[in-house]
Amino acid sequence: MQPRINFAKASPDAYKATAALDRYVVKESGLEPAIIHLIKLRASIINGCAYCVDMHVKESRHDGLSEQWINLMSVWRESTVYSPKERALLGWVDAVTLIAQTQAPDEAYDELRKHFSEDESVKITTAIGAINVWNRLAVAFRAPHPVDAPKAAA
Numbered sequence: 001m002q003p004r005i006n007f008a009k010a011s012p013d014a015y016k017a018t019a020a021l022d023r024y025v026v027k028e029s030g031l032e033p034a035i036i037h038l039i040k041l042r043a044s045i046i047n048g049c050a051y052c053v054d055m056h057v058k059e060s061r062h063d064g065l066s067e068q069w070i071n072l073m074s075v076w077r078e079s080t081v082y083s084p085k086e087r088a089l090l091g092w093v094d095a096v097t098l099i100a101q102t103q104a105p106d107e108a109y110d111e112l113r114k115h116f117s118e119d120e121s122v123k124i125t126t127a128i129g130a131i132n133v134w135n136r137l138a139v140a141f142r143a144p145h146p147v148d149a150p151k152a153a154a
Contacts, residue, residue: 004141018133025127031120033063038073038086039124040131042093045074047135054145085115089124096128 008015011126018105026036037060044052060070072079088111095108112121137143 001016002143003149005143007137007141007143018130018137021126021130025123025130028103029123029124029127031123034065036127037063037065038089039093039127041070041073041088043063043097043128043131044135046094046097047139048050048133049135049138049140050137051138051143064112075151089116090113092124097132122148 025031037056040051041053041056041060044056055068061067066081068081072081073090076087077081082090091108092112095102095104109121112124
């Protein structure tokens with residue numbers, strides 16, 4: 001896969017605006033880090049964004065989330081590792097990320113609202129929107145993910 005353009009260099013103002021929204025989500029929204037990791041990783045998986053999946057797996061691992069929690073994200077419906085609150089959030093991430101197909105159904109919203117306030121629901125949906133913007137930029141312009149150096153054999 002060949003990169004098409006470096007979108008940050010091609011349009012610094014658009015990049016800064018996207019980064020400002022992301023900064024709000026991560027640093028100012030008050031959402032717990034695990035919630036943010038779940039949103040970013042799940043949406044990136046759905047969108048097939050290798051750059052973002054790589055980044056958010058590493059960030060989740062760095063922040064102490066378990067390998068099992070990270071690894072089963074793509075098959076969350078079949079896994080028991082996620083709490084009811086996390087499952088409601090994953091359902092909402094799926095519904096909003098795939099909104100053209102799902103139309104954000106009442107069932108997904110009702111499950112979300114069992115665990116999150118109206119304020120949190122808006123912040124969560126903003127976070128979903130923000131990662132979807134990053135995913136679309138990275139996928140559309142073929143942003144390459146870094147390739148880690150192989151570890152030496154023990």
